[in-house]
Amino acid sequence: MTGDILTLNAGSSSIKFAVFAPEHPDKTARITGKIAGIGGAPVFTAQDRTGTALPAGPLDALDPSSSHENLVALLLEWLEQQLAGQPLGIVGHRVVHGGRTFGQPVRITDAILDELETLVPLAPLHQPHNLSAIHAVANWRPDLTQIACFDTGFHRTQHRLATLFALPRALSDEGVIRYGFHGLSYDYMARVLPEQIGAKADGRVIVAHLGNGASMCAMQNRKSVATSMGFTALDGLMMGRRCGALDPGVVLYLLQSKGMDAAQIETLLYKNSGLLGVSGVSNNMKVLEDSDAPTAREAIDLYAYRAASTLAGLVPALGGLDALVFTAGIGENSSCIRRAICDRLQWLGIKIDAGANDVNAIKISTETSAVDVLVLPTNEEAVIADACRTLMNAPSAQTPQPHESPDS
Ligand code: ADP
Numbered sequence: 001m002t003g004d005i006l007t008l009n010a011g012s013s014s015i016k017f018a019v020f021a022p023e024h025p026d027k028t029a030r031i032t033g034k035i036a037g038i039g040g041a042p043v044f045t046a047q048d049r050t051g052t053a054l055p056a057g058p059l060d061a062l063d064p065s066s067s068h069e070n071l072v073a074l075l076l077e078w079l080e081q082q083l084a085g086q087p088l089g090i091v092g093h094r095v096v097h098g099g100r101t102f103g104q105p106v107r108i109t110d111a112i113l114d115e116l117e118t119l120v121p122l123a124p125l126h127q128p129h130n131l132s133a134i135h136a137v138a139n140w141r142p143d144l145t146q147i148a149c150f151d152t153g154f155h156r157t158q159h160r161l162a163t164l165f166a167l168p169r170a171l172s173d174e175g176v177i178r179y180g181f182h183g184l185s186y187d188y189m190a191r192v193l194p195e196q197i198g199a200k201a202d203g204r205v206i207v208a209h210l211g212n213g214a215s216m217c218a219m220q221n222r223k224s225v226a227t228s229m230g231f232t233a234l235d236g237l238m239m240g241r242r243c244g245a246l247d248p249g250v251v252l253y254l255l256q257s258k259g260m261d262a263a264q265i266e267t268l269l270y271k272n273s274g275l276l277g278v279s280g281v282s283n284n285m286k287v288l289e290d291s292d293a294p295t296a297r298e299a300i301d302l303y304a305y306r307a308a309s310t311l312a313g314l315v316p317a318l319g320g321l322d323a324l325v326f327t328a329g330i331g332e333n334s335s336c337i338r339r340a341i342c343d344r345l346q347w348l349g350i351k352i353d354a355g356a357n358d359v360n361a362i363k364i365s366t367e368t369s370a371v372d373v374l375v376l377p378t379n380e381e382a383v384i385a386d387a388c389r390t391l392m393n394a395p396s397a398q399t400p401q402p403h404e405s406p407d408s
Contacts, residue, residue, distance in 0.1 A: 003089020004030070006079065007384040010068055010093070010133035012125045013038045013212075017075060018381040019082075022089055024389050027382045031082060035071050040064065042071065044078075054082065068129045072136035090145045090392055091137050092384040094184060096126040096233065098150030100175050105153070105387035108134055108146040116148065122179075122232055125270050147391050149384045154183030154190075157223040162317065165231070178235075180227035182209045182217070184380035189325055190222035191383075196362065197372050203322035206314055208307065209378065210337065211328030212240040212283065216307075218314040226317035228310050234269055238306045240283035243273035245310075275299045285330045285337065304340035311345065321348055323372040332377055333360060342373065 002022065007029075009016040014036045018029035031054065033046025044059035059078050062071065079088075092105070097119040106112060113134065120127045130148075137146055155163075163177045186207055193201035205219045214237040218226040228236030228245075238244040246269070254260045254268070276283035279299035281291050288296040315321055324345075325331075326338050335357045342352045349370025357364040365373035 003087040004083065005385045005388045006088050006091045007381040007388075008072070008091060008093050008133045008137070009380060009384075010072065010129040012129060013040075015068065015071055015075065015129075015133065016381070017079075018385070019079070019088075020381075020385040020388075022389065022392075024386075027379065029381060029385075031079075032381070035059070035062065035075065038066075038068065038071065042066065044075075046078075046082075057081065067132070069132040069136045072133045073140060076137065076140045088141075088144060090147065090388045092147050092149055092388040093130060093134055094151065094380060094384060095130045095148040096151045096181060097123040097179065098148075098152045099179075100177075102148070102150050103153045103156040105147050105149045105384075105391060107391060108148055112148070123181075124266060126233065145392070147388055149184060149387045151181040151183045152179040154187045155180030155217070155224040155227055158225055158227075162226045176231060178227070178230040180215070180217070180224065181229045181233045182213070182215045182227075183224070184383045185209045185327060185378040186217045186219070186224060186227075187383045188379050189327065189376065190219060192376065193222065193323070193325070196374060196376065197323055200322050200372060204318035204320050205323045205325065206311055206318070206321060207325045207327060208311065208331055208341070209328045210237075210307070210326065210331035210334075213242070214239045214244075214307075214328070214330070216310055216314055218317045220318055226314050228314065237310055238278075238303050239274045240285075241271050241274045241276050243269050243277070244306065275303060278302055285334055289334065289336055300337070301340070304337055305344065307337075307341045308344035311341070312348075315348070321371050323374065324350065325374045325376055327376050327378040332375055335360065338364065338373075338375070 005020040005022060007018045014034050016034040019031040020029050028049055030049050031046060035042050035044050037043050041064055042062040044056045044062060046054040048054055057078060059074055095116060099119045101115060113131065116131060134146055137144060164172055165176065167176060189207045202221050206216055207219065208216045213233055215227060215229040217224050234242050236244050251265060254265050274283060275285065275288060279288055279296045281293050281296045282288055288300055330337055339352060339357055342350050350373060351366040351369035352364055352373060353366045360375050362376065363372065363374055365371060
């Protein structure tokens with residue numbers, strides 16, 4: 001394979017990107033960066049392999065009304081200049097929902113794009129942006145190979161029972177099941193865990209991906225056996241703006257007694273709930289930690305309480321716990337949240353070393369803790385880049401795999 005690999009992760013309020021050399025294995029990107037604050041005041045930042053900031057050039061002053069597709073187009077122009085004539089070989093995208101059809105990374109065609117479009121209602125906050133990034137690249141360079149890597153893919157190893165809702169069978173048969181998300185992050189953890197904890201990595205592990213979106217994954221033999229998100233990325237943990245698990249009766253109440261329509265409820269559950277809704281202050285954990293508002297304190301307490309409860313609910317899928325990993329923005333940086341969650345889990349034999357926790361050390365459990373507790377940075381981009389290499393070098397791997405639950 002020739003040409004660099006570009007990874008694109010187009011979320012609701014940010015577009016993250018990385019450029020990797022085609023050689024394998026190379027986890028370190030040549031260039032990384034993002035456009036953050038989309039929808040408000042978008043800001044572009046980028047750095048090279050050494051961490052040195054790269055000039056934003058024409059991306060210095062971004063129009064707040066720019067669409068995701070336009071921003072990706074500007075980013076591609078900027079990249080072309082940075083790469084100074086060196087060709088890109090392939091673009092790999094994070095795509096949140098692969099539905100029942102797509103488990104493995106797949107080369108994007110018009111037919112596949114049409115199918116991914118049908119999954120927009122299942123991930124209304126993410127899927128449209130993922131797809132608009134694909135369109136922007138196709139408009140820029142129609143011949144460039146693009147692949148989609150799915151956040152749902154990693155969970156395809158789950159037992160059928162872990163994927164079922166207790167709904168009428170006809171609904172499960174048509175795909176109303178638990179899919180799970182953040183799969184690229186969990187895949188990365190599954191790859192790097194042996195370097196940290198050796199054979200224990202194949203034991204009973206829970207990874208807590210705590211970012212703006214948040215979920216947990218129970219793994220055994222480094223494969224997903226259960227996860228907290230479900231049919232959509234709304235389920236499970238309390239998040240920055242999303243409510244997490246909710247009595248479905250609340251949705252009926254909003255419809256029937258409050259007279260809200262579907263669009264209003266979608267906005268309430270996806271954008272105005274979670275840390276933001278409970279605190280009334282911010283969706284940003286760091287801002288809440290620095291706030292004196294009692295509602296900010298309560299939002300943090302609820303976040304930790306619900307995270308500990310969710311984690312405890314995943315333990316039966318494993319029959320115990322050997323290791324717990326915290327990752328993503330909050331998991332990697334908030335010692336206060338990690339401590340609050342772990343304090344509620346002492347009955348599992350979890351013991352935290354306060355000093356190690358305070359400095360975000362890789363291992364934050366004590367020597368006598370029954371469970372290894374780790375803080376590891378995630379790298380979804382490296383997983384996408386690896387998928388690009390694999391697909392470029394093994395064309396037969398491009399066929400989409402139909403949904404099959406191995407234990408069904
Ligand atoms: P995304 O899901 O958008 O990729 P991130 O993984 O970057 O989000 O996580 C963003 C969250 O991490 C925000 O709530 C932010 O406040 C939180 N965060 C980042 N650094 C810190 C910190 N030092 N202390 C507490 N929270 C932090």
